[in-house]
Amino acid sequence: MEVILGKTAGFCFGVENAVKNTEEELSKNKNVYALGELTHNRQVMDKLEKKGLIVKEDIEEIPNNSTVIFRAHGVPPKIYDIAKQKNLNIVDLTCKSVLKIHNVVNDLTSKGNYIFIIGKKEHPEIIGIYGFGGENASIIGKEEDIDQAIVNFQKTGLNKIIIIAQTTFNSEKFKKIVDDIKSSIDSKYEIEVINTICNATVIRQRETDEISKNVDMMIIIGGKNSSNTEKLYNIAKSNCENTIWIETKDEIKEIKNVSKVGIMAGASTPKESIMDVVNYIKEK
Numbered sequence: 001m002e003v004i005l006g007k008t009a010g011f012c013f014g015v016e017n018a019v020k021n022t023e024e025e026l027s028k029n030k031n032v033y034a035l036g037e038l039t040h041n042r043q044v045m046d047k048l049e050k051k052g053l054i055v056k057e058d059i060e061e062i063p064n065n066s067t068v069i070f071r072a073h074g075v076p077p078k079i080y081d082i083a084k085q086k087n088l089n090i091v092d093l094t095c096k097s098v099l100k101i102h103n104v105v106n107d108l109t110s111k112g113n114y115i116f117i118i119g120k121k122e123h124p125e126i127i128g129i130y131g132f133g134g135e136n137a138s139i140i141g142k143e144e145d146i147d148q149a150i151v152n153f154q155k156t157g158l159n160k161i162i163i164i165a166q167t168t169f170n171s172e173k174f175k176k177i178v179d180d181i182k183s184s185i186d187s188k189y190e191i192e193v194i195n196t197i198c199n200a201t202v203i204r205q206r207e208t209d210e211i212s213k214n215v216d217m218m219i220i221i222g223g224k225n226s227s228n229t230e231k232l233y234n235i236a237k238s239n240c241e242n243t244i245w246i247e248t249k250d251e252i253k254e255i256k257n258v259s260k261v262g263i264m265a266g267a268s269t270p271k272e273s274i275m276d277v278v279n280y281i282k283e284k
């Protein structure tokens, strides 16, 4: 059986940086808190928690004067304020690509623009970005949200909309939503599109698309709560009906009548989990 492993499978630079720096922090300080799971991967989290990392979903639950890690997804401004009030030692591991979006949103809203953020409403990255937009931002998760976003924008009396995307958003879907917005709004308003989809995501999605067109089975490895892994799964599934989404090799049930298997993994999947699957398939 031929196995094709995607070159871009596994940690992106943002997650790599977050995990590496958290490990470094844990080696010198045993009292380290993370605000939310550092990566959407149970195996990685188990390892970090064994080294002493304590995950809290609410900043109020983190004791004053301790160390808090902000993960690659970033946080809204009010979380920085609370952390300062609690005198927390902030280790800010927000990915540089996300920080760039925070700065863009901050800068452009202060210059009188309105922001449409295209992405998953409840995703921590989107909550963070939205926080920087203040009153002048709306989130569009799907086409049905466009009309409400336009109403919100019109209420402000502003004239220009900047459209940005969640870093892991699907490129094709982004283009489609942008076109829908343009055709739904009066042409008197100015629209500028800033494609903030992270390059690591674009390349990974492209590679998944290419591999899944040429195999009889596709295995996507990554946490079930990982948004970027879900997108890889959807892309692969649209090309290859025999696509499965697993977190570890133990979830592989049967491989029958397959001569070529493609393997891809989300941005928060560690190398060990990927190699476990590759070796398991090769043994089969």
Ligand code: SF4
Pocket: 012, 013, 014, 015, 072, 073, 095, 096, 097, 098, 167, 168, 198, 199, 200, 201, 267
């Ligand atoms: S997917 Fe891109 S933006 Fe998100 S953490 Fe990874 S490198 Fe950063």
